[in-house]
Every structure is written in structure tokens, then in C-alpha cells.
Amino acid sequence: MRDVIESLYDYLIDNWPELLWIVVAAYVASYLAGRRARTRWRRREFLDRLNVSLTSIEKGVLKIRTILEMDCTEILLNPSASKALGELASKTTLDDPVIPIPKADAWYYLNAVLNEVSERFALGHLRRDASMDVHTETYLMCLTHEQAGQVRTRKIRAMMVRKSLLLNLPAETPSFERPTHSTRWETLQKMAEKYRSRPDQFVEMEISL
Known part of the structure; x- marks a missing residue:
């Protein structure tokens, strides 16, 4: 036992500069990670999370419902x-919440989200293929990072909306379930404009129920 202690002591004496550097580096890394986490919490910004959000207008009321939320990875x-994607999301502005994904990369990001959503509704696809009674709707989806208004948490959001609705938004502002939902109405209007000019930023999907 004494030999073990002496060997350990000799090792510490011979290697203390390297060991001290490891401890300092670990402390600094932990401090910086904690500082980033605290900053993100204060800003309510979580760009490592992706929320798939369904937006609809029912009887004149704008409604927002979460389909799923997962880590981006x-x-x-x-x-x-x-x-x-997080770096691209940080480039959105108050006037343009759609994440500016390069055209060459847009399909890869959007298709990954589409696959995750489609898996949730696989039974509907099978029922439709088997000629069973289902109702099918076509949706458009794009990736956004809203910065305007009173958004409670800032994260990457895959906005889902019926294609027929996005192409024919009502002229009158709908009612809101919460005052903060006015931001989503603004986002819908900007999405409609973006779809006309940059359809490559959207993916189309069919959902059967």
C-alpha cells in the first residue's frame, strides 16, 4: 500500500503542470457552457430544439397546436x-422569420422533418393505400425562427399549415386564443409571401386520417 501511495505521489510531482492544465481547462469549459446555458435561458432561446407546429384558422380563430418537439440532432x-441550422436560424429578422436555408440544402433539412412527421401518421397512409375511408389534406411546411412580438420561447419551428389556407389567407385578422398569437398571424402572412417567391423553402406533404 505504501508503495502505491509513493508511486502516486511521484506521479503527481512529475506531472503536476499537465494535471493543473487539465483541471483549469475543464473548469473553463464548464464555466463557458454554463454561461451559454444561462444566457439562452434568459433569452428563452433554444436553437437546439425543433418544434413542429400546426397553425389553423377555425371559425375565425387562429389556433396553434404542437405536433412534436425534439432535439434537432x-x-x-x-x-x-x-x-x-442553428446558425442559419440566428440570421432571421423581425421582417422575415423564414430561415434562409441555401437552395441546395433546403430539401435535406425539410425532408428530415417531413419524415419525422409522416411517421406519426403512418397508419393513415396505410388505410388510404388499402382503400379504406380516410380524409386527406395537403400541407405546406417551412422552417422558421420567429423574433417578432411576444414569442415566449425562441426555437426553430417547422410551421405546418394547410396549403389551401396559406394560399387563401382571410383578408380580416382572425381572433386569437392568446394575445401573443398575433405574432403567428404575422408569420403566416410572411410565409404566404415567401411561398410565392421562394417555394424551395417549403415542402409539401399529404396527411391522411
């Missing part, structure tokens, strides 16, 4: 892709 299956 769980959906994109690649940490580098998730990091790149």
Missing part, C-alpha cells in the same frame, strides 16, 4: 447539420 441525425 434527433431529427437531422447529424450534429454538424444541427449546428448549421
Whole structure:
């Protein structure tokens, strides 16, 4: 036992500069990670999360419902892709909440989200294929990062909306379930404009129930 203690002591004496550097580096990394986490919490900004949000207008009332929410990496299956999407999301503005994804990359991001959503409704696809009674709707989806208004949490949102609704938004402002939902109405209007000029930023999907 004494030999073990002496060997350990000799090792510490011979290698203390390297060990000290490891401890300092670990402390600094932990401090910076904690600081980033606290900053994100104060800003309510979580760009490592992706929320799929269904927006509809029912009897003149705008409604927002979450379809799913996951870590970006769980959906994109690649940490580098998730990091790149977060960096792109930070480039959105008050006037343009649609994430400016390069045309060459848009399909890869959108298709990954589409696959995750489609899996949730697989039974409907099978029922339709079997000629069973189902109702099918066509939806449009794009990736956004809203910064306007009183958005409670800032995260990457895949906005789902019926294609027929997005192409024919009502002229009158709908009622809102919550005052903060006025931001989503503004986002819908900007999405409609974006779809006309940049359809490559959207993916179309059919949902059967």
C-alpha cells in the first residue's frame, strides 16, 4: 500500500503542470457552457430544439397546436447539420422569420422533418393505400425562427399549415386564443409571401386520417 501511495505521489510531482492544465481547462469549459446555458435561458432561446407546429384558422380563430418537439440532432441525425441550422436560424429578422436555408440544402433539412412527421401518421397512409375511408389534406411546411412580438420561447419551428389556407389567407385578422398569437398571424402572412417567391423553402406533404 505504501508503495502505491509513493508511486502516486511521484506521479503527481512529475506531472503536476499537465494535471493543473487539465483541471483549469475543464473548469473553463464548464464555466463557458454554463454561461451559454444561462444566457439562452434568459433569452428563452433554444436553437437546439425543433418544434413542429400546426397553425389553423377555425371559425375565425387562429389556433396553434404542437405536433412534436425534439432535439434537432434527433431529427437531422447529424450534429454538424444541427449546428448549421442553428446558425442559419440566428440570421432571421423581425421582417422575415423564414430561415434562409441555401437552395441546395433546403430539401435535406425539410425532408428530415417531413419524415419525422409522416411517421406519426403512418397508419393513415396505410388505410388510404388499402382503400379504406380516410380524409386527406395537403400541407405546406417551412422552417422558421420567429423574433417578432411576444414569442415566449425562441426555437426553430417547422410551421405546418394547410396549403389551401396559406394560399387563401382571410383578408380580416382572425381572433386569437392568446394575445401573443398575433405574432403567428404575422408569420403566416410572411410565409404566404415567401411561398410565392421562394417555394424551395417549403415542402409539401399529404396527411391522411
